[in-house]
Every structure is written in structure tokens, then in C-alpha cells.
Amino acid sequence: MLELKNLWLQRGERMLLQDVSLRVHPGQKVGITGANGCGKTSLFSLIQGVLQPDGGELTLPPDWVIASVAQEMPSTDASAIEHVLQGDARWWELTRAIAAAERDHADARLPALHAEYEAIDGYRARHRAARLLHGLGFADTSHDRPVTEFSGGWRMRLNLARALMSPSDLLLLDEPTNHLDLDAVMWLEDWLRAYPGTLLLISHDRDFLDAIVDAVAHFERASITLYSGNYSGFERQHAEQLAQQQSAFERQQREIAHIERFVARFRAKASKARQAQSRLKTLERMQLIAPAHVDSPFRFRFPAPSRLPNPLLQLKDCSIGYDHRPLLERVKLSLTPEARIGLLGPNGAGKSTLIKCLVGELPVLAGEALPARELAVGYFAQHQLEQLRPDRSPLQHLQALDPRAREQELRDFLGGFGFHGDQALAEVAPFSGGEKARLALALIVYQRPNLLLLDEPTNHLDLEMRLALELALQEYTGGLVVVSHDRHLLRSIADELWLVDSGRLSRFDGDLEDYRRWLLQREAGAAEEKPAQAGSARPVDRRQQRRDQAEQRRQLAP
Template sequence: MLQLSGAGKRFGQKLLYEDVNWLITPDERTGLVGGNGTGKSTLLKVLAGVEQLDLGTMTRARGMTLGYLPQDGLALKGRSVFDECLSIFDEIRSMEQEAEDLSAKLAEHEPGSPAYEAAADRYSYITDVMHANDIYTLDYQVGTVLGGLGFSKEDWLRQTEEFSGGWQMRIALAKLLLQKPSLLLLDEPTNHLDLETRNWLEDYLRNYENAFVLISHDRYFLDVTVGKTVELWNKRAHFYFGNYEKYLKQKEERRAQLMSAYKNQRDQIEHLESFINRFRAQATKAKQVQSRIKELEKIERIEVPEDEATIHFTIPQPPASGRTVIDVQHLYKSYGEKKILEDVSFSIDRGDRIALVGANGAGKSTLIRMLSGLEGPTSGEIKLGHNVLADYFAQDQYKVLDPKAKMLDDISGIALKVPQVELRSLLGCFMFSGDDVFKELGVLSGGERNRYAMAKMLVSPANMLLLDEPTNHLDLRAKDVLLDAIRKFTGTVLFVSHDRYFIDGLATRVFEVEDRRVHIYPGNYEDYLWRKQGGPEKVTEEIRSSPAYVPDPVVVVAAPVKAAVSPIKKLNPIKLKQLEDRLAAVEHDMPKLEGDIAAAEEQLGNYSSADESQRIATSLEKMRADHAALMIEWEELSTQLEEQNT
């Protein structure tokens, strides 16, 4: 459908990547990953035709359509949200009027006449197009997508210019999803989405009928949507089959294989050099020495590029607080006539890591600002416990930084005991490297200053952290550092995040803000979803504190009780031996098939012709299907044999 051959791109004097060979097939579901500055967004712009290659070529199949969503910068105006989305169907809707005109022409002309035949052919074509695009359900299609992306029915009638930049990007995303192009190119589509709309988009992409390539710093989103990962690393594109989790495993395996091959080659080179040096001066060995020299010259040296160093930063541990960190009783909050929170009561204990979730506009940021003391409640009480030192990280935290301060001097001033080498490593993880650390904070963008503010908070934390969207503007590597650091933090954390992986890896409780109340769920986001989808009922702090409330231990620790199963029927020895033999055959065939798949993938990366690439792609697709079938059979056989042995 689209093919890059020997593709390369520069950014000024810097070479971003070169020799990229990539055949994008109609069933492509790919995540584009790589470190900051490797050229991911630039490559997506090349695929979209927004930028041109400096090296190599790009070819597209005739008739294919493209849809591209940049990270930001789109602004729409002049129409309501609903009409803006409906406008993508203008051409199809105009066909409806043409179809009515053609019906009138068909009535005017004699059947069999040239005018009649021409009108009939055009009418047939138009009705086929209208039918293919479900013209009579266009309003329904628009409403479904807008609802999924978080627009209320009241929002549909508002003018697009009334919405902020993040909501403008949602409108642009809605238009692309409704267009259903042959290839959808999405650069950070989840940046402006809350958890509910991310979940909806995940389901939409899983069922999307065409191809897509996306960039995302949301690890969970990548895991559930893509089946292939392309990494830009060391100025090359490296292809992995599987989601992000499988990509990480395969990358580690590839590096281990590369290191093994590198070691074997070094041993071979050292052996040849030793022979040459030992016998170079002996005339009787001249022929063997020359043979070894030629052999040495023919060796294509394996290079092992430096891998990104893994940063493990430990947050300096704060002074301990009392057992109860925050106690909230009968909290109300309203802005004029608009009620945000009503009769909210809860307590937070030392060591809690609480995820604050809820739809956009539910009141999460308002609640976290009140807990930080930046905003007062309309009524009710918020009490801080003994020795509680709270620190608040806002979505616009960069506004409180000194624009004249230089980055390294500023962070060193509050972390006197932390060596500068360690501080520079931490800043590098948050995408500040080289001379960036000597810049004044005022010259940085808002996103860059927010990243710096997060790094600064980590080196001198209070014992109660209130974090509003701490993962915004962070890449996957920086998120992992932040997640690892907060896990080791002995204080208390309450945070708002739309990153599912981050919440699952950190939260010990989930506070859901819904219908102006706060509902409390034990466990992480997966546990919260399980309870929302039919697990035990949610327990509010009001119910929990009631004298009649008796906690049920099943709510916290027990999984749903499985129905009783009938005893496993034991097989006779002959049937058992057949199962064992088939399992052994499958286990023998799978590595060979995996080797054939790897060889075909390598062939696909070396472009020779369009026909040959198509042949290899077809063969590769069949091998992958065979491999998937073998995996299913292997799982079934293994389960049967395991049951027989229990």
C-alpha cells in the first residue's frame, strides 16, 4: 500500500535516520517508538506527505487515502462541532441530490436511449457509493464518534472556536475516524484524552477496518492496539512483531544475540591476529599468513552501538508524617450556581498511593487544589495530619519557576547533597542533555518547563505529593523513571493521570469523582474496572464510617468464585502418547517457522521490486497465520497434558 525504500531524513546537519525500508500493508497496526529526537514525528510527517525525504523514495498504491493527526496546532472555526464533523461527508451528501435529479432524467428518457443509459450508469454508481458509506446513518456515525470522544450532546451545537486546543484536537481526531482513510497516521492521539475516552479509542482502533501507524507515550495504549512495533534507534528502523511489551522482550533478545555474535567475532579476529603476528616473520608460513590477512580483511565487523543508560533515581526520603495524612469531612464546592462536589468525606493514610480518576470536568483538579490549600472549599473541613508537608504539582507548574534561573544551578540549589553527575543523569532522563542544562528556564517551552519542574520535585520532595497529570510531556523512558522513583517513595501520593500503565503500576487505591461525590475502590485501576463491571459494590467513606457497615473481606482479596467443574476424564495410554507426540512435533515445528518468519522479514527489508515485496508479504502473512494456529494448538495440548498429570 505504501513503501519506503532506502529512506533517509536530515534535520539541519543532523541525520535522523537512513536506509529505512518499510512496506506498509493494508492490515498494518504499528506503533512507532524511539527516544526523544530520533525522528518519529518527522517520519510520520513523511508518510503523510507533509515533509519530503532527503534520501531514498516513497511510493503509494493508487487510490489509497491518508489521514494525519499532528500532536497539536490545529484550530477550527466557523461551524458547530456536529456540522464540522458532518462536513467530511459533503461530497457523499451532494450525491443524494444528484440521485434525485438522475431519477427525474430516467423518467424523461426512453429506456435504451444513450441519455437513459448514461443516466442509469451514473445513478448506479452513485447509489453504490451512498450505500457503501451508509448515507442514511451519517448523523448516527457522527454522534457515536463524538460521544466516544467525550462530547456531550450540548457540545455538538457549540461553535468549534469555543473549545480549547485539546478539545480542538479531539474534533480533528473525530473527523479522521469518520473518514476511515486507508492509512491513519496518529501522532500522540491520547495526549488530550481522559481515561474513558482513551478506553473508547482503544476499542475503536482494535476494530478499525484499515491500517494505522501511531506514536504514543502511553505504554498500555500501545500494548492493546498495535501488533507491530517499529523502533527508530541508532539512525535505523528496527522492526518487531508484537505489541510494546513483546517489543521490549524481543529487543533484549536481539541485543543478547548481537552481543554473542560480537564476542564470537572478536574471538575469531583475535585468533587470526595472533597467528599473523606470531608467524609474520617466518618465510615458511608466508602463505598461511597472507591467507589469514585476506580472511581478516573480508570480515564485516559487527558494531554494538551504545545503548541508552537505564537511570534509577531514588527520591530522598522525607520526614515521616502521622498515620492520618488528610482527613476530609462533609466537603462542598461550587462556583456560583454550578455544583462541583457535594458532601464528600474521606481520609488518606500514610503510605497511600491514590489515583484520582473521573471524566474531564468531574472535579478532579478542583479537589486536588483544595487538598493542596490553593483553593478553599465552599463548606466542609480539610485537616492535615501531624507533621504533614504537602507539595503540589500542577498541570501548569512551569508558571512558578524563575525564568532567569539556569537549570543546573536551580536544581543544584535545592539538592545540595546530590552529586551534579547524578543530577545531570536525572535531567537527561527528562530529555535535557548536553548544553540544555545550562539554559535559562525562561527560554524553555511550557512542556519543557513542566518536565523540569517534575525533575526538580523529585530531588527534594515533601512527605505528601499531590500530582496533577505528572506524566504529561514525558516520554516512555521518563515515565518509567518517575514510576520507579515514586514506588520507592515512603511518603504519601495522590495523583491524577490519564496513563493507564502508570496508574496500574502505582495506585493502591482509586478515588473516583463522579456525580459530585467521591467513591473509593481498593487496588489499582484494573481492580477498579473489575468492580465497576460487576464486582462488589463501591464503598463510600460515608458508608465505611457508618456503625452498621461490616467490611467484607471478599471485596479486597478474593477473585470471583469459579463454578464447580466436572472431574477430568483420564485418557488411555495410547491417546496420551499421541498427545505427547503431537506436542513434541509442534514444539519442533515452531522454532523453524519462527526462523522462516524472521528470514522473510529480513528479505522484506531489502527492497528489490514491488512484485517481489508483495510475494514475500503474502508468504509472510501465511506463515504468521500458521504460527498463530500452532501457538493455539500448543496451548490446548499443553493444557490437556497438564490436566492429565494433575
Template structure:
């Protein structure tokens, strides 16, 4: 379907790709992984035709269509409702609808066979395109990725960038291109929406390439991993967990080959050095020199899985109670977030606050921080020193500072050597620490802001979506850092791998109350599934009770039910007879409207058409009554069984 052959792409003098190749087949589900800055997003833009390769080529089949979700779409705005924007995915069908409307308008004065035939053809094409279902499909996708039904009529421009990105994702999913390319789609989705997209992509009919740092998302929706590293594309035939294991095995084989080759090279070099001056060995020496020159060198393995060791320093420990919320209420107009809710954070708690967007997670974080007005009581414990990380912390970085300088001004009291060690843990080594903040990527700025948060002497951290913009390696570093953190923290996150690695308690907001599960995310997921099964079982029990209740009816009640059943069956027969008469009248009128003599008499045609419409309305009313009676008769029949 699409082939990348001997691709090279240079930025300045640096090769981002060099002779890289990849073949994408229909229905491939590919996860594109690699460190930030290795060129994952660039590759998608090359495939999309936004960038031209320095050499090599991208070949695609003639019928291959490409849909590309990228971060540039964050700036897209429109006066149209989000439903109308999503419906733009069906351009051809919408055009047909406009043509049908125009023909119907024309038929008010023109009743020729030509115009009737044209309408019939347009309607056939519209039906073949499933035009009558496009609105329902658009609503299903929009609601699947987190929009409420009442939001669908709101203009796109009234939503934040992240929500606008969801609309663009919905539009792409509805377009169903041959190749769907998604660049960090989970950055703008909450957990329920991520799970919905996972299920959608599993059954997606076309090919998919996803750039994501969400390891569980990749595990659940891709069957191939392509790693971008050292300017090449390496394919692993499995999901992310398979890739991790397979990469370990490959690295071990490569390291052994490297060590064996190095040993052979040293032996050869010793032979050359020892016998270089002997004429009798000159042929052998020259032969070995040429062999070394021709040898294809095995690269030494560079392990991306960095183990870090943070030394957190607190000037004081907090008291046992860190923050207490008593009978707290919070609302924005008619939107109620919390209502008379109570919660406690104790020293040593590692809390993950999860759930759908719009439930108030970030608001709750600000309430805990003490920066959000509330009704009720918030009390901070003894000796609590807070540090808050959120996406706006990136904007608070001083863009003209160097990275090291930014940390020096954070007031941590650490020496330059200690600060450089911390920055090394966050992948800023050697001269990287002297880079200006203003030249850093979003992911690099996130790492700097996180480093600033972690070097503070805070014994209570509030972290709002800390993994956004981080690559997989950086997420793993953050997990290790928080595992070594001896203070207390609460984090809002949709990254399940991250939550599994750091949380010992799970919080969520339900029915305007803060709910707590006192265990790991793995245990919470199991508990939640058990609760869902219990609900299903409870529903079955209620049904059984209803069945038992039916069996306990008295003879009098059963006789009343028999009489009621007979009465309703008679009503049903009368309605069916009436419907048949209406259908016959409609058929006769349709014949009259098709008569050329009637076409030529617009007054007569209009009179017949009005009567026809009245009959349709009456038919719809009777059909509704018929459906209601059928349900009532069914219930009575069940009672009498």
C-alpha cells in the same frame, strides 16, 4: 501500500535518519517508539509530505490516503459546532446533500423529466455513501471520545486545546484514511476515551501508525512495534510487551557478539604488534591488518532501561492525617462536582485519582491543595509540606536559566553534585545541564519541572498528569522515583502502566462523591469487572422475579388480561386497515404527480402535494400507534403464557 526507502534526514550536521527503510502494508497496526528527540514526529511529517528527506524516498500507492493527527492541530479554531466540524469528514456526501437541496428548490418551479432523473441519481449516490447515517456516526464517535450530547452543538472555539484535539481525532476517524497517523493521541484523552479508541483501532480497516508513551495503549491496539534509534528503524512483529522481551533477547545476542568480536580484535592486534617487525610474518601481519580494516564492527549495547536511585530528604515527617475533607461541596453554576463528600489522606498513601474528564479530578486536586474555594471543611495535617506539579509548572520555569541553575534556585539545599546526579536520573547528563530552558522540548521541560518537584523537601506531592509529554523511558524513571518516595502523594493520570507502578489506593468521583478502592489498580480493575457482572446478574434476577410474578396472577387478573388483549388486537386490526387505505391513496397521488398534464398545472400539483403530505403525517402517526400497540400486546401475551 507505502514504502520508505533509504531515508536520510539531517538537522544541521546531525543525522536524524540515515538510510532507514520501512514498508507499511494495508491493515498494519504500528506503534512507533523511541526516546524523545529521536525523530518519531519528524518521520510522520516526512510521510505526510510536510518535510522533505535529505535523500531517499517515500513511495505510496495511488489510492493511499493519509490522515495525520499532530500537536499543531491544537491551535485550530472554528465558529462551527463540533458536530459540524466532525461532519467535514464527509465532504463529498455533504456536497451531494447541497446539490439535492438545490434540485428540490428547483423542482418548486421545474417539473421536467430531466430534473426528476437528476434528483433520483443524486439520491442514489447519497444513499450509496450512507448519507442518511453520517450524523449518527459522527455523534457516536464524538460521544465515544468523551463529549456529552449537549456539547455537540457548541462552537469548536469554546473548547480548550485538548478538547479541540479530540474533535480533530473524531474527524480523522470518520474520514477513514488508508493510513491513519496519530501523534500522542492519549495525551488529550481520559481513561474511558482511551479504551474506546483502543477498541475502534482494533477493528479499523486501514493501516495505523501511533506514536505513544502509553504502554498499555500500544499493547491493546498495535501488532507491530517500530523502534527509532541511532537513525534507523527496527521492526518487532508484536505488541509493546513482545517488543520489550524480544529487545532483551536481541540485546543479549548483540552484546555477546560485541564481546566476542572485541576479544578477537584484541588477539589480532596483539599478533600484529608482536610480529610487525619480522619479515617472515609480514604477509600474515598485512593480511590481519586488512581484515581489521574490512571488519564490520558490532556496536556495543546501550541499555535504555536506566535504574535510578533517588535520595529523598525530608526535614520533617507529616502527621498521620495529611489532608481531611469533611462534607465538601463544589459546583460551577449548574455543574455539580462534589456534594457533601468526605475523604481522608493518610501518611504513606499513594493515591491515583482516575476517571473520565469533566468529573472534577483536577478540581479535587486543587481542593486538596487548598487553592480552590469550597463549601465544607478542608483541614491540613501537622507538619505537612506540599509540592504541586501541573502542566502550568512548565510555564513557571525561568526560560533564560540553564537547567542546573533552575534547580539551584529551587531552594532544596542540595549541592551541585547532588543536583547533577538528580538531573542524570532525568536523562540530562554532562553538558546537557547547561542548556537553556528556552531551547528545551516540551518533554524535556516536563522532566525539569518534575525534578524540581521531587528535590523539594515536600512530604506531600500533588501530581496532575505528570506523564504527559514524557517518553517511555522517562515514565519508567518517574515510576522508580515515586516507588522510592517515602512521603505521601496523590496523582491524576490516565496512564495505566504508570498507575499500576505507583498507586496503593484508587480514588474516583461517582455521583458527586469521592469513592476509594483500598488496593492496587490491578485489584481495582478486577473488582470493577466483578461489580459490572453483579449488575448484569442483578438485572437477570429482577427479570426472573418478574417472570415469577407473572406466574402468580389470579384467575380474575388473567381474565382481565385476556379481555384487554382482545380489545388491543381489534384496535391493531383497525389501524392496519387504515394504514393500507392511506398507502393506496398515496400510490394513486404519486401516479398523478408523475402525470405530465399535472406537471404543467402548478396549482393542481401543489394541491395534490399538500394532500400527499397530510397523508404522510397521518401515516406516521398511525405507525407510532401501531408500534405501541404491538409492544402492549406482546407484554399481555407474555403474561398469559
């Protein structure tokens, strides 16, 4: 059992934990929640012995093996699969010991070494590592490539696979979905549900937490409160506690009334399509969870676009790709101001490529892309965080967009995104990923776009900011296309789902549960085809080969 007894932890002037007691039992799966900077990651450092408490004690069974994801970017010439295999420390030691014994002709040692190797299922280790890589989205042909050839996000996936490879009693995961797409998130969710050890999971993904955890440890005001049940259960219990405070209760009632008005409007126009009905259910659920978030520091809305041309953008029989090699072909899409589309598709199918084409970053290889003359695109992607000026403050970024605006108006606007007081004047350079993402979103909102193109907008955002973004997108009156691994976001804002697969874009007739089933069937079909293909002389599918090569280039891109 993991136990905290009257534990105190202070960092600088800030008290993170004050007289905290907590018990986590073997096999329990606990979600760790709370505002950014409240001490969640510091708890992991305490457990790993990197930090020492300022008072009280933290105890663990002495024989527990702890696994966690290394935060350092791996830089090694080892292959991807070797990097993952090294996560099983005992397997790696035995492998080297057997090799040394064979080299030194130490025959007397070999039987015992081989017996232990077999006892830890060593002969299947490479197969286990390959399955982890496959589940996290690595093309089979990339397993033997050097780690140094992969981009930063893919190296972090390798670190995650390495942690999962480690036989452990306690697994510590801090935002494991940040660098994953939806397919990999769904795979990881299933893997963690089956994990037999104790799990502590820091995450800002509601659906991910709901599917995995059986308790929630919530950080608030230098204390930790343990709630039984999943994240949805925690939200209900937390809302009931807040309602006992009169001021919080009054704010709750205003928030509920606001969402009820929106739900009533949406119910009147919602179609019978499965995704539209799924969205309606999600909105109705938001009426229940909103009271738990009345103290959120984030409040903003998208101003109405000044113009709404119809259609906003059309793609007519377009081929889209790189270096004259199409990744998508015969793409037809007409985006109207009413469009609210969630893009689905397997890893590497071309979702982000399609978004780049819609933005205008990637010219079509064939066909026509027809933007309206008054089209105003708001585009969010992770690489845009790097385009923020590190030597400028949030206020200066806004002033560059609107030099004539009054400073107080800009500061009031930034306050809705959590940039208050001196932080609105601070340089961006030391900002966290979440702070940079909030600023990038603020810049988009301020420019009043009539078409939003969002590629993984919730990466690095905490739960409160995610909810604020969802609520703002509910009332946004322009067109919307989003790629996201956050299923709660997709359910709450998308009226229709489109599938990118096998070089085509098509409407997906179903909801996200249907998509999960589609993925499983696709995976099963691929597994059945492999033995048949091994002995056949069927011709090479050149289009699929080009798509596979494009996916490899994407994984290896800087």
C-alpha cells in the same frame, strides 16, 4: 503496502534515517517507538509528502486515503459536530453539492447525488460524528457549541474526532492520548482495535500499545527495526539483543536485583485486595522489562521527606466545587504517609477538582479540610508547565529554590532528568512539552514533598522517562494521590483505587479491568434510560444538572 526502500533522511546536521528499509502491510497496526527526536514524527511527514527523502524511496498505493490529526489549533465558528463532520471530505462535498443543486433547481443532478450520498451512508454521518464526540468525552449538550468556545485541550480532541471521522486506508496517530482522560483512552483503544485500515501509532503508553498493535517499529541509531507482536513482546526481544553486549548485561543484572528487592518488600505487605494484587503482578513484570531500558538517560529518586506527619491531610464531610455550586459532596478522606491512591471516575466527575482541593487551590464549600502543620505538597498538573519562567534555564529554576546549593550538585541532579551540559543552561522558552514536564517534575522532587498530588503526570513524557518516574515512585515514602490515563503507571504505583462519580468519593473495590467493565455497564445503563426518559415527566435532578453545567464550563474554560 507502505514500503521504505534504502531511505535516507537528514535534518540539518543530524542523520535521522540511514539506508532504512521497511514494509507495512495492509491492515497491519504498527506501534512507532524510540527516543524523542529520533525521527518518528518526521516519518509521518515523509508519508504525507511534507518532507522528501534525501535518498531512497517511499511508496504507497496511489489510491490510499491517509488520515491524520491536524496539529494546528482549530479556530472556527463552526460547531463542534460540524468540525468533526468535515473530516469526511466526500460527505461534506456531497452535502454542499446537494444543497447547491436544490437551490439552483438542478433536478437532473439530484438522483445521482442522493444515490452516492446513500452509498457512503451519509444519512448516518451525524450519528457517527456524535458517537465519536461522546466517546472522546464531550457532553451531549456541547456538540452544537462553536469550536472557538472550547479550551486548547478540547480543541485537540475535536481534531482527533475529525481524523477518526475520515474514511481512510492509512491512519497516522502521533500521541493521540495526550489530551485524553482514562475513560476516553479506553474508548479510543476499542475504536482503534476495530479500525479496518492500516494504523501507524506513535505512543508512549505501554498498555495502549499492547492492546492495539501487532508489530513495533523501533527507531534507534538512525535505523528502524520491525518487531512482530505487541509492545511487551518488543521489550523482551530488545532486552535479549542488549544482553548480548557484556556491558549492557552487567547493567541489566544490577537493575533486576534492585527491582527484585523492592518486589520482595512489597510482596510481604501486599493485601489481598484486587488492586494490590494487580500492582504486585505489574512489579513482577517490571523485572522482565527493566533490562530493555538499561540505556535510559533518566535516573532519579525522591529523597526521603524530612517529616512525615500522620495523617498528612484530612477532608471531613466536605463539599467541593465552584461558585458555591458543589461538584462533590460529603467527601471523607484521610491521607496517611502510606496512602497510594489512584483516582478513577468518568470524564467531568471531579477528579481534578478534588486534587485542586487537596492542594489548597480550591477552598471547600462546606466541611473541614485539615492539613498537617508540617504538610509539604508536591503538585503536578499540566497548567504548571505554563508557570515555568521561559527566560530562565533549568539550572536557574533550581537555584531559585536553593540559592545556597553548589552549582555542580544542581547540575548533577538535573542530569538525572536528562538535562546535561548546555541544556541545563538553555532558556526554557523553546523546550518541548516533554522537556518542560521533566523540569516541572525535577522541581517537585528537589523540594522533598511528603504528599504527592499528580494530575496526569505522564503527558508528553516518553517511555524511558515514564519508566524512570514509576521506579522513583515505587520507593517514594510519602503519601501519593494520582490521576492518570496511563494504566501501567496506575497499576505499578497505586495500592488502592478510589472512584469519583455522581458527586461522591468512594473506595473502588476492584482493579482497572473491573473499572473498564463498570464503565461499559454504566454506558449501557445510560443508553437504556434515554428512551424511557424521552416520554416521561420525571422531575429534573438539580444536582446532576449542576454537575453537567460544571462539566460544560470546564470544557469551555480557557
